[in-house]
Amino acid sequence: xxxxxxxxxxxICQRGTSLxxxxxxxxxxxxxxxxRQQPGQxxxxxATANQGSEATYESGFVIDxxxxxxxxxxxxTLTVSNMSPEDSSIYLCSALQGYYNxxxxxxxxxxxxx
Amino acid sequence: xxxxxxSQPEMSVQEAETVTLSCTYDTSENNYYLFWYKQPPSRxxxxxxxxxxxKQQNATENRFSVNFQKAAKxxxxxxxxxxxxxxxxxxxxxxxYGQxxxxxxxxxxxxxP
Numbered sequence: 075x076x077x078x079x080x081x082x083x084x085x086i087c088q089r090g091t092s093l094x095x096x097x098x099x100x101x102x103x104x105x106x107x108x109x110r111q112q113p114g115q116x117x118x119x120x121a122t123a124n125q126g127s128e129a130t131y132e133s134g135f136v137i138d139x140x141x142x143x144x145x146x147x148x149x150x151t152l153t154v155s156n157m158s159p160e161d162s163s164i165y166l167c168s169a170l171q172g173y174y175n176x177x178x179x180x181x182x183x184x185x186x187x188x
Numbered sequence: 189x190x191x192x193x194x195s196q197p198e199m200s201v202q203e204a205e206t207v208t209l210s211c212t213y214d215t216s217e218n219n220y221y222l223f224w225y226k227q228p229p230s231r232x233x234x235x236x237x238x239x240x241x242x243k244q245q246n247a248t249e250n251r252f253s254v255n256f257q258k259a260a261k262x263x264x265x266x267x268x269x270x271x272x273x274x275x276x277x278x279x280x281x282x283x284x285y286g287q288x289x290x291x292x293x294x295x296x297x298x299x300x301p
Contacts, residue, residue: 075235105287107289114277114294114296115293115294116279116291116292116293116294117279117291119289164231166233168233170287170289174221174238174240175221175283175285175287175289176221176223176235176238177235177281177283177289178235179225179232179233179234180232181230181231181232182231182232184231
C-alpha cells in the first residue's frame with residue numbers, strides 16, 4: 075500500500091493570502107486526488123490530478139482558486155489562493171493504487187483562515 | 189450517477205460487543221468494488237476492508253466482516269469484539285472500473301468502556 079505524506083500538517087493564514095500544500099507518495103501512482111473535509115463530515119472531491127495533463131476539477135471548484143500541479147508520478151501540490159475564512163477546512167490528498175482501485179490517504183492539512 | 193447512503197449518522201457500542209454499520213448504494217454497473225474506510229479522531233483515513241462485486245463470498249479481515257447483498261445493493265460492516273480503538277468515523281465507498289469513486293456521508297462510531 076502507498077504511504078502518503080503531506081506538508082504542512084496545519085497552518086493558520088491571513089485572509090487574502092495563498093497556501094500551497096504538498097503531497098508526496100512513496101511509489102509511482104497514476105491518479106492523485108485532492109479533497110476537502112469539514113470536521114465530522116464526508117469528503118468533497120476538489121480535483122483529480124493526473125501526471126502530464128491539467129487537473130480535472132469538480133463542480134464548484136475552479137483552477138484560479140485551487141491551482142494544482144502534478145510534475146511527476148509521486149508528487150502533487152494544491153494551492154488555496156486568495157483565502158477567506160470559508161476556506162478553513164481539512165485538505166486531504168490521496169492516491170489510487172492497486173488491483174482493486176483502492177485510495178490511500180495522506181494525514182491531511184488543517185487550514186484555518188483568519 | 190452512483191450514490192452511497194449511510195443511514196446511521198452516529199452509533200455507539202459497548203466494548204467487546206458487536207456492532208453493524210449499514211451502507212446502501214445505487215449503481216447501474218455490474219462490476220465494481222466496495223470499501224469501508226476508517227478515520228479515527230487523529231484524521232488519517234485507512235482502509236478497513238474491500239469487496240469485489242463479482243465475488244459472492246463476504247470479505248473478512250480479523251474482527252471486521254461485511255455482509256454484501258448485491259441484489260439489494262447493500263454492504264454492511266460488522267465489527268466484532270469492539271475495542272476502544274475502533275472509535276472513528278466510518279465511510280462506505282464505491283468505485284467502478286472507470287475509477288469513479290463515491291464516498292458515503294459517514295457513520296460516527298463511539299466504543300464505550
